[in-house]
Amino acid sequence: MARVTQAHLDARREDILEAAQNLFLNRGFNNVTMQDIATEAGISAGAIYRYYPGKDELVHAYLERCVGGGPAALVREIAPEAPPLKRLIAIASAVQGMWLESSGDQIISDIQTKMAGIRQPDDIGPMVRDAREQLFDALIEIIEAGQRAGEIDPKFNARALAMSLNAWVAGIGVEALESGEEQLEEQLEQMFGVLIEILNRLGPAADGAA
Amino acid sequence: MARVTQAHLDARREDILEAAQNLFLNRGFNNVTMQDIATEAGISAGAIYRYYPGKDELVHAYLERCVGGGPAALVREIAPEAPPLKRLIAIASAVQGMWLESSGDQIISDIQTKMAGIRQPDDIGPMVRDAREQLFDALIEIIEAGQRAGEIDPKFNARALAMSLNAWVAGIGVEALESGEEQLEEQLEQMFGVLIEILNRLGPAADGAA
Amino acid sequence: MARVTQAHLDARREDILEAAQNLFLNRGFNNVTMQDIATEAGISAGAIYRYYPGKDELVHAYLERCVGGGPAALVREIAPEAPPLKRLIAIASAVQGMWLESSGDQIISDIQTKMAGIRQPDDIGPMVRDAREQLFDALIEIIEAGQRAGEIDPKFNARALAMSLNAWVAGIGVEALESGEEQLEEQLEQMFGVLIEILNRLGPAADGAA
Amino acid sequence: MARVTQAHLDARREDILEAAQNLFLNRGFNNVTMQDIATEAGISAGAIYRYYPGKDELVHAYLERCVGGGPAALVREIAPEAPPLKRLIAIASAVQGMWLESSGDQIISDIQTKMAGIRQPDDIGPMVRDAREQLFDALIEIIEAGQRAGEIDPKFNARALAMSLNAWVAGIGVEALESGEEQLEEQLEQMFGVLIEILNRLGPAADGAA
């Protein structure tokens, strides 16, 4: 099987990572053996080691992929011309759509990544934190634009609001998963509904008038 | 019950669980050996098996404990006489305080419990879901009281709002942990600040006037 | 099997090392598996790890033992009151006797130790070299006494002579083994015979007269 | 012999063996992989199997080469016209020179060969023993000539003396290596110095006069 094109090799590497991904998503890193991954990828266990030096690196590659592509890019892409508040709402809807499409897989990979970044001396931590900062920056930009446009109360600390909204969205994902996959759509609908309703209440005069 | 009192046996059982808890919190279930737990509890590895049939059951007992005691009870206890919105705010503050006190341990156990309840054929799932339902019921009660009192816009679906707020709080916990334990207090402060600010905007007419 | 006396544990540790020794001697480190050792010692493979952290350490312990006890001590013990030349001859005979008694095992362990000390970044190297230095010192002492007593030509560099004699003895061991174990005795006899004959020719004036 | 000349094939076979040799010398048989050899030889791992049926055979070919060419030939070539004792001394010097030139590699290959011949059911044993016999014969011839010429005491068993001297030289090699490569030259110098000095004392009247 020699003299295979680089494309084929890349595809194989990708196959392995995808096989690992499928298993990691459903069983967690520790409950997946190299043999499991090999079987899922349709190769022998030893073959994996041509593509990844060891299990750690495979896990790392998986986490890297989860972080990579990154939500920051997504945030910037969604409705870039719409008014700030509309953009935030559009982003929330986009996240909801993605989660639904992947049947919750993305939610799990997201939380796995977060857990890997917590209390671990791994080098995954910095990567996660970096992606988070970029995401925050993108959100802060929108929020500040909203504040300048009078759509969002300037009394909000933009960064705190960005973090809190991000936390909220993440929390919604986990919460929705908890009720089981059959109800995923309905639960997301309800919780994102509340979130969007509340986004509409971020304006300045809201409680100031009371 | 032979020569040793039942109380002693119970205490031992408790010691073991506590030892396991300490280790599970910091290293995850899979990176803790029975020997680790035994050493931490100050007994021999074999002795654990007199109190728990196996590791799985020990993990199960740990998760049970995380769920048990339950947030539902907490919700009912906090400021039961205050007006509904004030109660919600008091609950949020109480959670913030607890998390701070345990240096984030409670956040981790919470997310561990949630993960255990997701996509696992374990019998932990129903237990988690049951605790959640109780929590939701407690929250819904407060929210509906708030709606009756005119503090919360009746257009909100009480259950959806309860779920969403719960998700938000959980999300804040994870988010705060992600930035490292040194910044835990500051991050919690900021994100709970936003949450509370927004709780104050749940009243009717807020955007209805627009 | 708990609460076993320390003596029993030590004995077990010793059993394992001895089992390893038997196998190492006949097949070399690399051709002996942990399972082989376990079987030879009459235990399970996993049990070895209670006594030695890993294979490397077991090899190390074996080499340490080969070096330890040390030939230096032997040299000092043999015929300490005899005149120097007689002592050297007695030492040679003692070595011959030991080798014969162990059917050549000691020769093999000796050469294995030497090889382990050569071109290896191991920490066994220094240990071997240290033992060698002690041996040399002991031999030099005897040689110099011989020179003072007029038994050995003072033109010999004592250290060079010690090293050379040591090399000779080692070489004789390997050479004798090469012809097969059946002829070990005869070969040793012949080569040590020559060595002793030559020891008798170390005196001064030997060729100075020519 | 299809499209590639036999000479080319032979050259390739030689390349592989040489690559193996380099690696075997420095790391031992067991710590060299077929891939290592292939890389060192500049070919692919699979290609080796066109030239050697397997690793065992490659090791065997290496050992064969170490034995072959053989010291016996060397002994016959060195100063064939000189008087016997001078020849022995010249041979010793030649060996010393060779060892120095190869930075000790030859010493290692020599001892590797010897070890392979000991306690191994391999077919390398006979080969080694055969080479030894030839070497002994060559040495015995010189020694006996020396005895006839009155240079060497006739009381020596020629064969025993040959074996013993051979053992001595081999021992010197290993001993010199043990002190590290930086001191190789100095150590060889010293030990061979003693050996030559002693060769000069093999004459008849040596201790008979005493």
Place this chain on the structure above:
DNA sequence: CATGAATGAGGTTTCATTCAT
């Protein structure tokens, strides 16, 4: 009852060898 030494299944990884390209 507790102990902790032993077991043995199972995990990760290596590497000689094969064979489709």
Place this chain on the structure above:
DNA sequence: GATGAATGAAACCTCATTCAT
């Protein structure tokens, strides 16, 4: 003929669990 990806049989090692003491 060469290539080098794949195989698969071990090898080393870990750890939940058992059971003689």
